[in-house]
Amino acid sequence: MDITATLNEIVTLKVEDRIRLVQAIWDSIAAEEAYPELTDEEKQELDDRIVESDANPDNVMTWQEVRNSIRKK
Numbered sequence: 001m002d003i004t005a006t007l008n009e010i011v012t013l014k015v016e017d018r019i020r021l022v023q024a025i026w027d028s029i030a031a032e033e034a035y036p037e038l039t040d041e042e043k044q045e046l047d048d049r050i051v052e053s054d055a056n057p058d059n060v061m062t063w064q065e066v067r068n069s070i071r072k073k
Helices: 003-010 015-031 040-055 063-072
Strands: none
Touching: none
């Protein structure tokens, strides 16, 4: 398979079709449970976030708040 030729063909698709393709690819990866191995630093970061979330369960933002904060930047 020539990945460059395939990618060149993909970019000619409509955006909606490319999104569907990405979703299908992602679903196929998830179905194989082929997740990359986390580094020790990534594992520690996730553990830290869990501890923080457990300690402060009310310290959350709604999706609307997150989106608004991003748009302000």
